[in-house]
Amino acid sequence: MQSIISKGKNLQEAIDVGLKLLEASKNEVNIEVIQQESKSFFKMKSKEAIVKITKLEQTTISEQNHEESTDPFKLIDELLTNSQNVMDDPVSNSVMEEESAPRRITKKADDLLGKAWVENGRLVCRCSPTHYPLVSIPDGVNVYKNNQLITEKSFVMTETDLFEVKMEMEEKETVWRVVMDAHKLNVDLHIEPGYKTTRFLLDIAPAQHIELLVDEKKEVSNTLSYQDIMGRLEELRIKHGFHQNEIIRAIEAVEPGVYTIATGIEAAPGKDGWIEFQINMDAQIGPREIENGRVDYRETKTIPNVNSGSVIAIVHPPVPGQPGRTVTNEPLPAKQTIPISVKSGKGIAIIDDKIIALESGRPHVEQRRNIVKVSIMSKLTHPGNVDLSSGNIHFMGDVEVLGEVCERMKIDAEGNILVHQTVNMANLTASGAVITYGSIIGSEVSAGKNNMLVTELGQLLGPINQDLVRVIQLIKQLTLSPGFKASDFSRGGLQPLINILLEKKFKQFPSLVREYVDKVKKGEQYLSDKIWSETANSLSKLFLSLSSEAISVDSITELSEKMQELHELSKMPVEPNSYITVPNVLSSRLYCSGDVNVFDQGSVNTKIYSGGKLTINGSLRGGEVFGRFGAEINEAGAESRTPTIVAVPEDQKISINKVMEGTAIKIGNAQYKFNETRSRVHAYLNKHGQIAFE
Amino acid sequence: MIDYLMKETEDGKIVVRLNGDLDIDSTEIVEEELLPAMEKYKKANIDFENVPFVDSSGMGLLLNIVQSLKEKGINVTISNVREDVQVVFDLLQIPEILGDETFI
Numbered sequence: 001m002q003s004i005i006s007k008g009k010n011l012q013e014a015i016d017v018g019l020k021l022l023e024a025s026k027n028e029v030n031i032e033v034i035q036q037e038s039k040s041f042f043k044m045k046s047k048e049a050i051v052k053i054t055k056l057e058q059t060t061i062s063e064q065n066h067e068e069s070t071d072p073f074k075l076i077d078e079l080l081t082n083s084q085n086v087m088d089d090p091v092s093n094s095v096m097e098e099e100s101a102p103r104r105i106t107k108k109a110d111d112l113l114g115k116a117w118v119e120n121g122r123l124v125c126r127c128s129p130t131h132y133p134l135v136s137i138p139d140g141v142n143v144y145k146n147n148q149l150i151t152e153k154s155f156v157m158t159e160t161d162l163f164e165v166k167m168e169m170e171e172k173e174t175v176w177r178v179v180m181d182a183h184k185l186n187v188d189l190h191i192e193p194g195y196k197t198t199r200f201l202l203d204i205a206p207a208q209h210i211e212l213l214v215d216e217k218k219e220v221s222n223t224l225s226y227q228d229i230m231g232r233l234e235e236l237r238i239k240h241g242f243h244q245n246e247i248i249r250a251i252e253a254v255e256p257g258v259y260t261i262a263t264g265i266e267a268a269p270g271k272d273g274w275i276e277f278q279i280n281m282d283a284q285i286g287p288r289e290i291e292n293g294r295v296d297y298r299e300t301k302t303i304p305n306v307n308s309g310s311v312i313a314i315v316h317p318p319v320p321g322q323p324g325r326t327v328t329n330e331p332l333p334a335k336q337t338i339p340i341s342v343k344s345g346k347g348i349a350i351i352d353d354k355i356i357a358l359e360s361g362r363p364h365v366e367q368r369r370n371i372v373k374v375s376i377m378s379k380l381t382h383p384g385n386v387d388l389s390s391g392n393i394h395f396m397g398d399v400e401v402l403g404e405v406c407e408r409m410k411i412d413a414e415g416n417i418l419v420h421q422t423v424n425m426a427n428l429t430a431s432g433a434v435i436t437y438g439s440i441i442g443s444e445v446s447a448g449k450n451n452m453l454v455t456e457l458g459q460l461l462g463p464i465n466q467d468l469v470r471v472i473q474l475i476k477q478l479t480l481s482p483g484f485k486a487s488d489f490s491r492g493g494l495q496p497l498i499n500i501l502l503e504k505k506f507k508q509f510p511s512l513v514r515e516y517v518d519k520v521k522k523g524e525q526y527l528s529d530k531i532w533s534e535t536a537n538s539l540s541k542l543f544l545s546l547s548s549e550a551i552s553v554d555s556i557t558e559l560s561e562k563m564q565e566l567h568e569l570s571k572m573p574v575e576p577n578s579y580i581t582v583p584n585v586l587s588s589r590l591y592c593s594g595d596v597n598v599f600d601q602g603s604v605n606t607k608i609y610s611g612g613k614l615t616i617n618g619s620l621r622g623g624e625v626f627g628r629f630g631a632e633i634n635e636a637g638a639e640s641r642t643p644t645i646v647a648v649p650e651d652q653k654i655s656i657n658k659v660m661e662g663t664a665i666k667i668g669n670a671q672y673k674f675n676e677t678r679s680r681v682h683a684y685l686n687k688h689g690q691i692a693f694e
Numbered sequence: 695m696i697d698y699l700m701k702e703t704e705d706g707k708i709v710v711r712l713n714g715d716l717d718i719d720s721t722e723i724v725e726e727e728l729l730p731a732m733e734k735y736k737k738a739n740i741d742f743e744n745v746p747f748v749d750s751s752g753m754g755l756l757l758n759i760v761q762s763l764k765e766k767g768i769n770v771t772i773s774n775v776r777e778d779v780q781v782v783f784d785l786l787q788i789p790e791i792l793g794d795e796t797f798i
Binding site for chain 2: 474477478481482483484485486487488489491492494496497499500501503504505
């Protein structure tokens, strides 16, 4: 038999509740009144109606079912709240004597006592006299107790208070912007679609201490429309190169992203003018290594040759680039292309776009950026030795000496010098390369001095022109000053003013000019281009002499432009550069604007300056060597401790296979001396300006 | 054209008050009259109050006067330079050439 105890405000309510719980009608049960309701002014003392309802004639199975479906908590609650009354009441025994069914409910209810849980998104709890459940609040969740926000991380939950759980809802609008790059070639749409995040409580099993768990649902809402984009593009005056499919993708985007919605057309670069050689210009430089690793000293150079009347090269005009178009429909000009300017030297004629040899000989081409100088080097072959009987050789072309060059003899060549045997206490000067098959002993050899000179002079012109530009600026500024009369410029020229300027403001200027003028004078024979000496003349007339010739602003402006051009030109590397290739060198001085290559036993007590890379395959014993683009030496230093110095600029490396004690190396301004013999040294300058080894 | 007024003060100082533009046309007057006249004194002051314009030759003259007087041990000062003229002096670093103490 199943029976329950039910309570209500009055008897009727108590019975109704009980019947509902038992799922029975009034005539299926036996109702026993345990307590009549009574009202009192104070709620504390008011009593509810309590009834005991016993169901008649029931099967065990349905009994079980009923137990399950009954809301046990409510029942227990009632039991508890009324327990006091029940105890007091004489009829209370009946409760105690009840059958197993309510007891089981009681037991189950005990499990929930003092616990809290979340059910269907609602926070509920049961308190017991001995325990109140504790609830922890995670971030992003606000719990209100009787409409008061709980600021603590956790709180004690009671049944009597009203608890409300509120979660932060996040809503973000769609953010987007259209960005056009500086060149007006690309238009990017940056979009972050808006979204709405809803949070809800997850169900949590009953426990004495629970932490609320929150789940969230994110709903993306991209509110960007095609019209929005088009409107913005119109504002930016973008009219060209739209990518409709990218625009659509951006509108449909659910993730933040960047879409290129319009692209302009980039200007296609043109091609500078170029020169196409009709003959093989690649002179093989230096001895070649043959298959078995040996070096063939005989095959050091193959010199190209032309006959008179043959076409050396064709000059191609520059090809202009294709202009592009920006997204705002403005034309984008292509980069200006530069034509090749050809200067014809000796033995050269230029007909239309063709460079033609008038003489037979070796074509010589010198190129600095877009300026190409072509000339035909005639060749002098001297069959024997250069000695007192043959006399010195000065030749405007290549010189080949099949014998040796003897004491105190001199060879000057505008082209290359090739000596088959030794050079002994002689002097060789070539504008091109110097190659010897024999050793050089006690001699002075210089190759490409003109190139070095051009570089040096060009470097000097830099600061000179800087000053001159300032002079011009100052004159302009003076003419604008209200207190200045330019009346004497037309009569006396600028001379009086320049005299004042040189007095203080440009005190250093005359000495710079003098240096340049002296250098040009000294090297005049190596400077094939007259422009260097013309500049020197103008400078000295303006700033060094006391000539009364009227000088105008225009004339110094013109001079300044010329110097600027020369300065720029000198910074361009010359192609091809000079080089020196010798097997051995002893007690000599080698000076070269390009590479220096000592390929056999090495260099002894020799001073070498290389404007390119210095390579010594053998040993370096004594002397001072410098490689503008690095130095590579097999063995450096001498056991006799003759001072040996290897130097390179700060941005270059020194590699020595074996370096002897006492050898010094110099990189930039840093110096290092080896106190013991070392192998495989690779030295460079580190960030702190100190010499470091790899 | 330029003219000038000379006035000797009690302590044996000569004050030269220039009147007009100091320019290329002033060369003769300055070199042939003014300079020899000033050389007789131990101290000299050149007043620029009435000099509205200068040109480069005029400045050359000024440098010439001051430097040759200083060589003879005569103390020269320049005063009352107009603002416009001072701009020109500064551009050419005249104060640096003559020494800042010359300008009072």
